[in-house]
Amino acid sequence: MRPVTVTAAAVGAVLAAGAAGVVAGRFASDAALKAPPGRPLPTEPRLTVHGTAAGRITLTRDLASLRPGTYGLAGDGSHAVVGAVLESAADTADTVVRRLERVTHGTFETGDRAWLTANVHIGNPGTALGLEYADIDLPGELGPLPAWFVPGHRDTWVIAVHGLGTTREHPMNVMAFLHARRLPVLALAYRGDLGAPRPPDGLNHLGESEWRDLDAAIRYAVRYGARRVVLYGWSTGATMALRAAAHSALRERVSGLVLDSPVLNWEATLRALAQARHVPEHLLPLAVRAAQGRVGLHADHGADPVGPVGPEHLTVPTLIAHGPDDTVAPWVYSRRFAERRPDLVALHTVPDAPHGAMWNADPREYEERLRRFLTPLM
Numbered sequence: 001m002r003p004v005t006v007t008a009a010a011v012g013a014v015l016a017a018g019a020a021g022v023v024a025g026r027f028a029s030d031a032a033l034k035a036p037p038g039r040p041l042p043t044e045p046r047l048t049v050h051g052t053a054a055g056r057i058t059l060t061r062d063l064a065s066l067r068p069g070t071y072g073l074a075g076d077g078s079h080a081v082v083g084a085v086l087e088s089a090a091d092t093a094d095t096v097v098r099r100l101e102r103v104t105h106g107t108f109e110t111g112d113r114a115w116l117t118a119n120v121h122i123g124n125p126g127t128a129l130g131l132e133y134a135d136i137d138l139p140g141e142l143g144p145l146p147a148w149f150v151p152g153h154r155d156t157w158v159i160a161v162h163g164l165g166t167t168r169e170h171p172m173n174v175m176a177f178l179h180a181r182r183l184p185v186l187a188l189a190y191r192g193d194l195g196a197p198r199p200p201d202g203l204n205h206l207g208e209s210e211w212r213d214l215d216a217a218i219r220y221a222v223r224y225g226a227r228r229v230v231l232y233g234w235s236t237g238a239t240m241a242l243r244a245a246a247h248s249a250l251r252e253r254v255s256g257l258v259l260d261s262p263v264l265n266w267e268a269t270l271r272a273l274a275q276a277r278h279v280p281e282h283l284l285p286l287a288v289r290a291a292q293g294r295v296g297l298h299a300d301h302g303a304d305p306v307g308p309v310g311p312e313h314l315t316v317p318t319l320i321a322h323g324p325d326d327t328v329a330p331w332v333y334s335r336r337f338a339e340r341r342p343d344l345v346a347l348h349t350v351p352d353a354p355h356g357a358m359w360n361a362d363p364r365e366y367e368e369r370l371r372r373f374l375t376p377l378m
């Protein structure tokens with residue numbers, strides 16, 4: 001009887017470990033599949049406010065707080081815009097002082113916790129930028145999709161779509177720039193966003209199904225006067241743009257793509273977000289498999305070193321803005337994508353920028369690259 005008892009115990013241990021692995025895998029995969037719009041990704045550290053003064057704010061010294069450029073600073077019920085690090089300020093070994101450009105709403109007091117965000121503007125194009133705009137609802141596959149439309153005089157429209165951890169406020173970073181070039185802009189909220197339909201399973205599919213909402217936006221644009229569209233996506237929004245350009249019934253109307261921090265390898269992104277949630281290394285493969293099983297992501301997509309839509313299927317000029325400091329969507333896949341199609345793809349490499357924040361690191365240089373790319377497409 002003793003060997004049987006030992007065998008039963010061993011089987012029980014294996015089953016228990018397997019069940020624990022499944023639970024751990026689901027928890028780890030939640031880092032991406034249930035990332036709430038408008039909340040920081042787990043890769044972004046919480047910083048402590050150590051003090052404020054006229055035109056300056058003191059934050060915890062961290063690689064994040066030392067980044068160059070312009071960022072939103074979000075707290076619980078508060079938002080501000082911070083600029084460059086003030087090198088001459090009286091910082092310490094534990095703190096850094098940045099320019100405080102404005103407080104959008106709320107207050108920041110000593111001891112408050114906050115995080116840097118790519119979202120510089122809060123509100124809508126009217127309140128945040130002073131632009132004429134319209135609130136519209138697009139007919140989508142799952143129901144009405146809220147969108148902002150900023151009119152322009154050209155017949156090439158820009159359809160902007162945000163990515164992980166952000167909302168349609170994120171495209172407002174470049175909306176004034178696009179409006180100054182008289183380009184109509186359609187900024188889309190898609191399934192899972194506030195006010196948009198909920199996905200049937202409640203999960204983010206990393207663009208695998210969300211691209212059909214972008215397809216609905218293309219149909220709307222063409223119906224209301226667009227002869228051509230440029231798809232402009234950040235993060236998983238960039239993945240959506242690639243899929244729409246390859247699979248939309250109106251793909252011949254797509255004249256260009258702008259891809260900021262594109263998620264081109266979902267396995268790498270899932271692993272990065274799970275690691276940021278302190279999932280042990282040995283459980284990371286379970287997170288990937290759990291995500292695959294939950295939302296139907298195919299292993300061949302994750303293994304593809306050049307993205308969910310291969311560069312061989314690309315037919316339009318494409319600008320990729322990405323940098324080697326992105327810990328969520330590795331830059332190496334953007335580099336490989338560009339190397340495979342030098343005839344169509346231009347890669348703007350941005351150092352010292354986190355995921356989805358290539359504009360924030362150096363707005364002037366970013367907009368100049370964008371101007372050069374868009375001019376022939378207008």
